[in-house]
Amino acid sequence: MTDSALLSGSVSSLRQQLRDRVVSSEEVTRACLERIEACNGALNAVITVCAEQAIDSARKADKAIARGNVASLTGIPVLHKDIFCTSGVRTTCGSRMLEQFVPAYDATVVSKMQAEGAVMLGKCNMDEFAMGSSNETSFFGVVKNPWDLNCVPGGSSGGSAAALAAGMAPLVTGTDTGGSIRQPASLCGVTGLKPTYGRVSRLGIIAFASSLDQAGPMARTAEDCAIALTAMSGIDAGDSTSADLPVPDFHAGLNHDVQGLRIGLPREYFNDDLEQNVRERVMAALSVLEQAGATLVDIELPHSHYAIATYYVIAPAEASANLARYDGVRFGYRCKEPVDLEDLYLRSRSEGFGEEVQRRILVGTYALSAGFYDAYFNKAQQVRRVITEDFTRAFDNVDMIAGPSAPGVAFQFGAKQQDPVAMYMEDVYTLAVNLAGLPGLSTPAGLINGMPVGLQLIGKPFDEQTILNAAHRLQTDTDWHMARPQLETVTP
Amino acid sequence: MGLEVHLQLATQSKIFSGSATTFGAAPNEQADAVDLGMPGMLPVLNEEAVRYAVKFGLGIGARIGERSVFDRKNYFYPDLPKGYQVSQFFAPIVCEGVFEVPLEDGTLFPIRITRAHLEEDAGKSVHDAFSQETGIDLNRAGTPLLEIVTEPDFRSAEQAVAYLKALHSLVTYLGISDGNMAEGSMRCDINISLREKGADALGTRTEIKNVNSFRFVERAIHSEYERQADILESGGSITQETRLYDAEQNVTRSMRSKEVANDYRYFPEPDLLPIVIDAEYIEAVRATLPELPGAKRARFIADYGLNDYDAALLVPNHALADYFESVVTAGGAAKPAANWILGDLAAALNRNETDITDSLISAAQLAGLIVRIEDGTLSSKLAKQVFDGLWAGEGDADQIIEARGLKQVSDSGALESMVDAVIAENPDQVAQYLAADEAKQKKLSGFFVGQIMKASKGQANPQMVNELLLKKLNDQS
Known part of the structure; x- marks a missing residue:
């Protein structure tokens, strides 16, 4: 088996090969580590590589396979976004603040995947504290899009998406607070799933906005996402907001049947603001599903245009509190020789946090301030309910909702960095899904001038199965998800 | 406030x-x-x-x-x-x-x-x-x-x-x-905050933070009241602020x-x-709630005939109230039980810097003592000796009475001969007594009682001694 086959295969095929003993986990793991070695200089997708630990885990997986003791991810290499705490492995959250932070505990997602036999290769670069849509805010430098090194990979799970697209691992994890899985999946040509809020435990995930954060898988196929989602999901006594619902075997639940499936197309997502070529790709993908028996239905989500404003009050407000613990007292960055407590706080936080993080802390602090609470935070909470009701009403008539994952393809570095609002617009199609707590998925829908574009599928609460099925059917009938960036372009 | x-x-x-x-x-x-x-x-x-x-x-x-x-x-x-x-x-x-x-x-x-x-x-x-x-x-x-x-x-x-x-x-x-x-x-x-007499609106307040004893609360309030009153009386105004009580300086x-x-x-x-x-x-x-202090206080007054004062002292400390009820259940009369608990027992606990849960005298033991007072076996003076014996761990009340020989002498024959002996030994005092007026006689009778108690080592029933003595002295005239 060639390296390139190893590096572009799906989890499901790799899993079969491992079980058939065609290839060993150690071989796959080494191939991934070599790939990281070869490409990371150009891409900067991975912050920390755990080579020894990975090979050790791979060998254990091989022994387990030899004994016939296989779990759903036994021997599969994974890269985690550096927002998941990993016991004994530095967890930076893309920030100088946590440059040296080594947790003594694993995030539930990490331990669950480990319990399923996954082999952790290392930790992926990301926008600082998951705040960004281009991976330009990371303290550890920008991540480059393997499809075009002059372009961003999206964010905040941009390192994960770029690593996956570049063949560094067949499976990566991300988190999605406002689009941070779906938008980079779209920009890097991979499949990314944000589960329903509460489906996956948040314990051990460094918090950005607690009521919106949700972890999910990114992989080369919807099928792989289904496998990974089952492994990651479930109620966690350590996360009060995790849902007490049975976790289906999403992989076993996959079928090709979209006959009679009613897919809602929100008028507000397909208006004149949508770029023509993105519309064409999205509609081309939807017509594939239509030909397979699905029905496209025009729907309305009348309060969609409030989503960005609502999100940019609630998320920064929660973040302003979540990030208060980084004060230089107990862990994390501490400024040199503070003269007093005030100075310790001011300089540790000014020096430890980047510009975007500081901007959002300030916005959030303002939105919660006495005299502004009702006008901003309280109002935003009310609008959030209205936006959620839009979806609830829409789902009376349709089984899922479809639209673009992002307004366009990957853009060049710096293009939106000076204009926060233009950057925030990157998530215009994804934010509302977080506000409503719904599952959303991005699946490749072809290329525009050689750059990938994604189709977003939005499901009813806890109905990840329907959107996974639809994506799976699309990936059965088309080969957009098979497109890979030219490998030479990522060789330094 | x-x-x-x-x-x-x-x-x-x-x-x-x-x-x-x-x-x-x-x-x-x-x-x-x-x-x-x-x-x-x-x-x-x-x-x-x-x-x-x-x-x-x-x-x-x-x-x-x-x-x-x-x-x-x-x-x-x-x-x-x-x-x-x-x-x-x-x-x-x-x-x-x-x-x-x-x-x-x-x-x-x-x-x-x-x-x-x-x-x-x-x-x-x-x-x-x-x-x-x-x-x-x-x-x-x-x-x-x-x-x-x-x-x-x-x-x-x-x-x-x-x-x-x-x-x-x-x-x-x-x-x-x-x-x-x-x-x-x-x-x-x-x-x-302070306000003028008759004013409806409350004045500007200050907040005194983290006061950590009942006594300091009382003193902090007095001190802050004085401070605010001084300011207001001299035409100043109060700043709304948080203050700390300094117990050492009382400010x-x-x-x-x-x-x-x-x-x-x-x-x-x-x-x-x-x-x-x-x-x-x-x-x-709600089903798990115990009887609460308010209800218990009312019940102690109604069922045991305690006064407000005793009830108010017994009830706040749950263990003390339970102890009291145990004494009563074990046969001790309620009022004497309250008196002993709030008097001698409280003093003993205090001296030993311990509390009721570590009392050296069990409720049953105290009840035993009270029973012997009520049935006349013990005078109040002897009872105190028995109490000391209980505290010292000498056994229960009856054992101590027995061992120390503290039984009150209430046998009229025995008492009569003691009285006779004292009268016979003190003819001068008898003459003096007989010559005195009624008011003075009362005073002089104390001498004879003292002598009799001394002779009986304190065990003579004082009430009976009194009655016998008066009868015998009057017989002399």
């Missing part, structure tokens, strides 16, 4: 983590990753704390919030690990209620409770352990607190102290807190003024679900 009391709930573990809450552990030994506010850590609500809060609410007859919500109170302080305290601001678990506070004269004084809410305690800054540096001890961080807020219903320091004592009694009855003020289990903030000092006070930016805590409490839960908790 209105009071805010922070009550530490006596749960086994903290309100949002599994760490223990024991007082006095080595610094940071009882702080886990949640208490330290480590990245990615999440709070999980301790249901015991909820049950304790509901118990309290039912104990004061307050409304229990059907749906209460935790909020984040945001401020920076080194001993506040997350940079916010999880509290309840918008929707507390215990809503309005009225607490009947017994005053010393036995009357009840109603205090309106505004609310009581659950929150986590902060840690402690340790300033004296290191030179040039401040240490942080997070053992206390995350300890469950119930903050109990009253309306401004207090008009005197005595009322405030009576309220705190009644509160202390209630929470120890409920078993939700040890109420230990010295260890910080019960901390009191006092909001105090309050400004801590921070509202101008620079924190804007706490409360908002609902997204990491926790609202607490939803239904009627079924409330009834289940």
Whole structure:
């Protein structure tokens, strides 16, 4: 088996090969580590590589396979976004603040995947504290899009998406607070799933906005996402907001049947603001599903245009509190020789946090301030309910909702960095899904001038199965998800 | 005046983590990753704390919030690990209620409770352990607190102290807190303002933070009252501010003024679900409530014929009240039981710096003593000797009477011969007695009683001696 086959295969095929003993986990793991070695200089997708630990885990997986003791991810290499705490492995959250932070505990997602036999290769670069849509805010430098090194990979799970697209691992994890899985999946040509809020435990995930954060898988196929989602999901006594619902075997639940499936197309997502070529790709993908028996239905989500404003009050407000613990007292960055407590706080936080993080802390602090609470935070909470009701009403008539994952393809570095609002617009199609707590998925829908574009599928609460099925059917009938960036372009 | 009391709930573990809450552990030994506010850590609500809060609410007859919500109170302080305290601001678990506070004269004084809410305690800054540096001890961080807020219903320091004592009694009855003020289990903030006689509106208030004993509460109030009165009488005005009570100097000092006070930016805590409490839960908790001090006081007065004063002294301490009832159950008459417990036993416990739960005299033993007084076996003087014997562990009352030979002599034949002997031995005093007028005779009879008691080694029944003596002396004339 060639390296390139190893590096572009799906989890499901790799899993079969491992079980058939065609290839060993150690071989796959080494191939991934070599790939990281070869490409990371150009891409900067991975912050920390755990080579020894990975090979050790791979060998254990091989022994387990030899004994016939296989779990759903036994021997599969994974890269985690550096927002998941990993016991004994530095967890930076893309920030100088946590440059040296080594947790003594694993995030539930990490331990669950480990319990399923996954082999952790290392930790992926990301926008600082998951705040960004281009991976330009990371303290550890920008991540480059393997499809075009002059372009961003999206964010905040941009390192994960770029690593996956570049063949560094067949499976990566991300988190999605406002689009941070779906938008980079779209920009890097991979499949990314944000589960329903509460489906996956948040314990051990460094918090950005607690009521919106949700972890999910990114992989080369919807099928792989289904496998990974089952492994990651479930109620966690350590996360009060995790849902007490049975976790289906999403992989076993996959079928090709979209006959009679009613897919809602929100008028507000397909208006004149949508770029023509993105519309064409999205509609081309939807017509594939239509030909397979699905029905496209025009729907309305009348309060969609409030989503960005609502999100940019609630998320920064929660973040302003979540990030208060980084004060230089107990862990994390501490400024040199503070003269007093005030100075310790001011300089540790000014020096430890980047510009975007500081901007959002300030916005959030303002939105919660006495005299502004009702006008901003309280109002935003009310609008959030209205936006959620839009979806609830829409789902009376349709089984899922479809639209673009992002307004366009990957853009060049710096293009939106000076204009926060233009950057925030990157998530215009994804934010509302977080506000409503719904599952959303991005699946490749072809290329525009050689750059990938994604189709977003939005499901009813806890109905990840329907959107996974639809994506799976699309990936059965088309080969957009098979497109890979030219490998030479990522060789330094 | 209105009071805010922070009550530490006596749960086994903290309100949002599994760490223990024991007082006095080595610094940071009882702080886990949640208490330290480590990245990615999440709070999980301790249901015991909820049950304790509901118990309290039912104990004061307050409304229990059907749906209460935790909020984040945001401020920076080194001993506040997350940079916010999880509290309840918008929707507390215990809503309005009225607490009947017994005053010393036995009357009840109603205090309106505004609310009581659950929150986590902060840690402690340790300033004296290191030179040039401040240490942080997070053992206390995350300890469950119930903050109990009253309306401004207090008009005197005595009322405030009576309220705190009644509160202390209630929470120890409920078993939700040890109420230990010295260890910080019960901390009191006092909001105090003055107004002109007859004025409707309350004046500008100051808040005295963290007063930690009943006595200091009383003194702090007096001292702050004097300070405000001086300012107002000299035409000044009061600044709304937080003050601290300095017990050594007996003055309050400004801590921070509202101008620079924190804007706490409360908002609902997204990491926790609202607490939803239904009627079924409330009834289940209600079924576990013990008899509360108010009801017990009324019952002691009605059933045992105690006066307000004795009831007010016995009831607040649950163990003391139980002890009293055990004495009565074991056959001790109620009134003497109260007298012995509040008198000699209290003094002995005091001397030994112990409390009723460690009493060297069991309730049954004290009852045995009282039975022997009631049946005339012991005079009050002999009873005290038996009491000392009980305290010294010499056995029960009958054993001590036997061993020490303390039985009161009530045999009229024996007493008669003693009286006869004393009369025969003191002819001069007898003559003097017979010559005296009635008033003087009373005084002189004391001499003979003394002699007889001496001869009987104190065991003669004094009442019988008196009667016999008078009869015999009058027979002499």
